[in-house]
Amino acid sequence: MIKKTDLLSLLNTLNLPYCILNKTGVFVELNSKYCELYGYSSSELIGNHFTILFDMNCKENIEANNKHFDKELISKRFLNSFGKYKSFFLHPISYKEKDKLGNIFYIQILSLDFKDSNGEEYRLSIDCPVDKNDNVKLIESLIDNELFGFISFENLKKEVDNCIISTYNPKFALINIRLIDTIIDEEIKKEFLALIFSKLKEIFQNNGLIAYKSSKRYIILFREEVKRSKVEECCNQIIDYFSNAIVINNRFLKENIKIGISFYNKNKKLTVDELYKETEIALKFAKLNTIEIYNKKILAQQNQEIKLNTIIFNAYENNEFTAYLQPYFSLKTNKIVGMEALMRLISKEHGIINPCDFIPVLEKNSFIVKVEEELIKRIIIRIKKWKLIYKEIPPVAINLSAIQFKNIRFLEYLRNLLITYDFSGKSLVFEITESILMEDIELSKYMLREFRKMGIRISIDDFGTGYSSLLYLKEFPIDILKIDLSFIRDIHINKSNQAIVSAIILMAKKLGLKTICEGVEKVEELNELKRLDADIVQGYIFSKPLNKKEIKKYFE
Numbered sequence: 077m078i079k080k081t082d083l084l085s086l087l088n089t090l091n092l093p094y095c096i097l098n099k100t101g102v103f104v105e106l107n108s109k110y111c112e113l114y115g116y117s118s119s120e121l122i123g124n125h126f127t128i129l130f131d132m133n134c135k136e137n138i139e140a141n142n143k144h145f146d147k148e149l150i151s152k153r154f155l156n157s158f159g160k161y162k163s164f165f166l167h168p169i170s171y172k173e174k175d176k177l178g179n180i181f182y183i184q185i186l187s188l189d190f191k192d193s194n195g196e197e198y199r200l201s202i203d204c205p206v207d208k209n210d211n212v213k214l215i216e217s218l219i220d221n222e223l224f225g226f227i228s229f230e231n232l233k234k235e236v237d238n239c240i241i242s243t244y245n246p247k248f249a250l251i252n253i254r255l256i257d258t259i260i261d262e263e264i265k266k267e268f269l270a271l272i273f274s275k276l277k278e279i280f281q282n283n284g285l286i287a288y289k290s291s292k293r294y295i296i297l298f299r300e301e302v303k304r305s306k307v308e309e310c311c312n313q314i315i316d317y318f319s320n321a322i323v324i325n326n327r328f329l330k331e332n333i334k335i336g337i338s339f340y341n342k343n344k345k346l347t348v349d350e351l352y353k354e355t356e357i358a359l360k361f362a363k364l365n366t367i368e369i370y371n372k373k374i375l376a377q378q379n380q381e382i383k384l385n386t387i388i389f390n391a392y393e394n395n396e397f398t399a400y401l402q403p404y405f406s407l408k409t410n411k412i413v414g415m416e417a418l419m420r421l422i423s424k425e426h427g428i429i430n431p432c433d434f435i436p437v438l439e440k441n442s443f444i445v446k447v448e449e450e451l452i453k454r455i456i457i458r459i460k461k462w463k464l465i466y467k468e469i470p471p472v473a474i475n476l477s478a479i480q481f482k483n484i485r486f487l488e489y490l491r492n493l494l495i496t497y498d499f500s501g502k503s504l505v506f507e508i509t510e511s512i513l514m515e516d517i518e519l520s521k522y523m524l525r526e527f528r529k530m531g532i533r534i535s536i537d538d539f540g541t542g543y544s545s546l547l548y549l550k551e552f553p554i555d556i557l558k559i560d561l562s563f564i565r566d567i568h569i570n571k572s573n574q575a576i577v578s579a580i581i582l583m584a585k586k587l588g589l590k591t592i593c594e595g596v597e598k599v600e601e602l603n604e605l606k607r608l609d610a611d612i613v614q615g616y617i618f619s620k621p622l623n624k625k626e627i628k629k630y631f632e
Contacts, residue, residue, distance in 0.1 A: 083200070084107075087107070087202065088107055088109075091109050092109060092202055092204060093106075093107065093109040093110035093112070093113040093202070093203050093204070094106065094107055094109075094110055094200060094201060094202045094203070095107075095110050095121075095126070095200075095201050095203070096198050096199070096200055096201075097126055097154075097198065097199045097201060098196070098197070098198055099155075099158050099159075099197045099198070099199075100125075100155075101125050101126050101127070101151060101154050101155070102123065102124065102125055102126075103121045103122045103123065103124055103125075103126060104122065104198065105122070106118060106121060106122070110203065113175070113183075113203060113205070114129055114173070114175050114176060115175035115176030115177050115179075116129075116176055125151070126154075126201075127150060127151060129173070158189060158197070158199065159189050159197060160189065161187045161188055161189045161199070162188075162189060163188070164186055164187070164188050165186070165187045165188070166184065166185075166186050167184065167185045167186070167187070171183050171184075171185065173203075181205055182205065182206045183203045183204060183205055183206060184203075184204050184205075184206045185201055185202065185203055185204075186201070186202040186204070187199055187200065187201055187202075188200045225273055225277070225286070226269075226273060226286055226287060226288035226294075227285065227286070227287050227288075228287060228288070229287045229288070229289045229295060231287070232285060232287035232295055232297055233348045233349075233352070235285055235297055235299075236248075236250065236297055236348045236351065236352075237347075237348045239297070239299065239340070240340065240346070240347070240348060240351075247339070247340065247341050248297065248298055248299050248339075248340050249297075249298040249307045249337055249338070249339050249340070250295070250296070250297060250298075250337070250338050250340065250351055250352065250354075250355050251295070251296040251297075251298060251307070251311065251335060251336075251337050251355070252293070252295055252335065252336040252337070252352070252355035252356065252358070252359050253293065253294045253295070253296070253314065253333060253334075253335050254292060254293055254333060254334045254335070254336075254359055255291075255292040255293070255318075255331055255332075255333050256292075256331070256332040256333060256334065256364065264324045264325055264327060265291070267324045267325065268322070268324055268329070269288075269291070271322065271324070272294065273286060275314070275317055276294065276296065276314070279310050279313045279314060280296060280298060280310060283298055283299055284296050284297070284298055284299075284310075285297040285299060295352075295355075298310070304339065304369070307337060307339075308367060308369075311335050311337065311367045312367070314333070314335065315333065315335070315365050315366070315367070318331045318332070318333050318365070319365065332364045332365055333364075333365060334359055334362040334363070334364065334365075334366065334367075334368070335359070335362060335366070335367040335368070336354075336355040336356060336357070336358030336359030336360070336362055336367075336368055336370070337355060337358060337367060337368070337369045337370065338351055338352075338354035338355045338358060338369075338370040339369070339370075354370040355370065357370060357374060357375070357378050358370040358374055360378075361374055361377055361378075381437055381440075384429075384433060384434055384437045385437060385441060387421075387423055387425075387426055387429065387434070388421070388434060388437060388438060388441075388443060388447075389443070390423070390425075391421050391423055391429075392443070392446065392447060392450070394424065396421060396422055396423050396424065397419065397420070397421055397447050397450065397451060398419075398420050398421075398422060398451075398454075398623070399417040399418065399419060399420065399451050399454065399455055400417075400418045400420050400621035400622060400623055401415040401416065401417055401418070401472065401621065401622055401623075401624070401627045402415065402416045402418060402614060402619060402620065402621040402622065403415050403470075403614070403618065403619050403622070403627065403630055404416065404592055404594075404612050404613060404614035404618075405612065405613055405614075405618050406611070406612055407605065407606055407610055407611065407612065407613055408611075412470055412630045413470055413612055414470045414471050414472070414473060414505065414592075414612070415470060415471075415472050415473065415627065416472075416473045416475075416507070416614065416621075417451070417455055417472050417473065417474045417475070418431070418475075418621045419431060419435065419447070419448075419451060419475075420621075421434050438477075439477055439478075439479060442479055444477045444479055444480065445477075445479055445480055445483060445486070448474075448476070448477060448480050449480075449486070449489055451474075452474060452490075452493065453493055455472055455474065455504075456493060456494075456497050456499050456504075457497065458624060459472065459499070459503055460497055460499060462628070462631060465631075466628075466631040466632065467631075468631070469503065469631060471502070471503050471504060471505050471533070472503065472504060472505070473504075473505035473506070473507050473535055474504065474505070474506055474507065475507045475508075475537065476506050476507065476508055476512075478509075478512045478515070481508055481512055481520075481523060482515075482516070482519060482523075487523070487526050490530065491530065494530060500531055501527075501530035501531030501532040502531040502532075502533075504531075504532045504533070505532065505533045505534070505535050505555070505556065506527055506532055506533075506534055506535065507535045507536075507537040507558065508534065508535070508536065508537060509536070509537045509538050510536060510537075510538065510539065513536070513552065520552065521551065521552060524552055524553050524554075525553060528553045533555040533556065534552070534553060534554050534555050534556070535554075535555065535556035535557075535558050535592070536554055536556065536557050536558060537558050538558065538560040539557045539558055539559050539560060539580065540559060540560050540562075540563055540576060540580060549583075549587060549589075550587075554589060555589060555590065556589060556590045556591070556592060557580060557584050557589055557590070557591050557592070558591075558592045558594055559577055559580055559591060559592065559593050559594065559610075560594070560595075561594050561595025561615075563576050563577050563580075564577070564593050564594065564595050564596055564601060564605070564615075565595065565601075566598075566601070567601050567604050567605070568598070568600035568601055568603065568604040569600075574604065574608070577593070577605075577608055577610070578608050581608055581609060581610055581611075584611075585609075590611045590612060591610055591611045591612065592611070592612040592613070592614055593605050593610050593612070593613045593614070593615075594613075594614045594615060595614070595615050596613045596614065596615030596616075596617050596618070597615050597616050597617050598617065599617070601617075602617055
């Protein structure tokens with residue numbers, strides 16, 4: 077438990093307003109921040125009942141039954157609740173307050189009942205303006221520290237600093253744990269945090285100092301002079317723990333995590349902030365459910381990413397992003413029936429940049445939203461021009477990133493684009509992966525319906541590699557299933573792939589959907605797909621991705 081003197085010192089350091097009341101509700105102690113908040117001097121408050129702050133003309137704190145609070149009710153509730161808040165209690169509602177000068181503000185109250193050395197009972201009340209987000213977060217961290225034994229991140233940094241400046245040759249590890257999927261409601265938050273702390277304490281025992289940074293972030297100082305293998309062993313235990321569902325109050329939570337680690341020795345000569353930054357960099361490059369240890373290779377990756385970001389921003393300014401179009405063809409007529417737009421970056425200074433290099437960086441910095449929107453606009457303008465020259469232009473399929481698909485603002489941008497250029501959505505297809513659709517089913521339904529209203533068709537990309545749920549095929553407005561190339565490769569000799577592709581094609585026909593088989597490169601693969609009655613094929617056997625001049629041969 078936190079000692080009273082230590083707690084009050086911490087509250088003063090954090091500039092949080094607090095007061096201490098006796099069991100009748102009379103002020104016995106308060107800090108300058110509390111006086112500043114309400115506009116009274118300490119002499120005006122100490123010795124008076126806390127309801128002196130309540131101006132019934134401005135008080136608008138309303139209960140669920142819509143009855144207004146009054147002084148008598150508030151006093152009665154105080155007396156009835158006194159002694160019950162033996163751990164920090166965050167009041168479930170915000171209160172509207174009025175300072176001495178009549179200024180209105182709202183507060184969130186955190187209460188703790190305690191006894192002094194003489195056995196006298198008191199209540200500590202921390203009154204925090206709710207529009208001060210940082211203070212609210214500090215309050216939340218105080219709750220967790222008190223209940224579960226976490227130390228604050230700032231206190232952990234002090235401990236790390238002590239290790240760095242110690243006279244002997246320290247070797248320790250700083251471990252940064254990030255939870256990816258956690259959405260914890262208030263009903264199970266305490267149980268969840270208690271489980272987390274208990275498990276981390278069990279794994280690191282007395283050698284690990286565990287800090288709570290947020291509900292998704294925990295930092296551990298492994299103070300023992302540890303070998304890399306020992307740290308990896310402990311971190312793998314954490315990953316193993318989260319690989320199984322966590323059961324709380326009959327609810328199952330499945331969590332993915334990442335762990336970034338930095339080792340310290342005297343040769344590094346780093347500050348605590350620099351050491352923490354190394355864990356953040358390692359975390360950035362860690363894959364789901366893996367650990368990543370900071371090293372020179374990661375630093376090189378970081379530098380390469382910085383370089384790519386510079387190239388990307390310059391390319392956007394200089395209009396160096398473009399779309400190549402790869403056609404796909406009907407197996408029955410061998411005619412072009414559509415084209416897929418593939419993003420390309422051709423830098424005047426650096427030449428052609430591999431999409432495998434720049435697209436992940438685009439997605440990390442969210443700049444992909446701007447780039448995709450600009451490319452969609454250019455594709456619309458290009459198709460409009462072609463329609464003035466050529467008789468018929470097949471629809472263009474555009475891959476939407478996860479970030480763009482979840483971007484509600486994109487809908488308005490798209491509607492305005494179609495109106496501005498008097499363009500029919502029927503000339504567009506949006507390709508979306510299964511995994512993106514299943515991240516938020518209700519949002520996916522909404523976005524797909526809105527696309528459909530604009531006439532845009534929907535294609536599920538990489539079908540068969542993700543969830544492959546028949547439920548979403550039934551509930552989502554989908555037009556096309558694009559069978560992943562991993563099932564197409566050597567399908568003429570791979571019996572398992574033949575069975576899978578045959579089942580997908582048959583199912584699609586029953587549901588009234590078209591199928592596109594991508595990545596076709598061999599005649600034998602093409603013949604097998606004809607035998608399986610596939611609708612459309614795409615791949616190098618017909619055409620590589622083409623620039624805007626090369627693709628026009630299919631329209632002439």
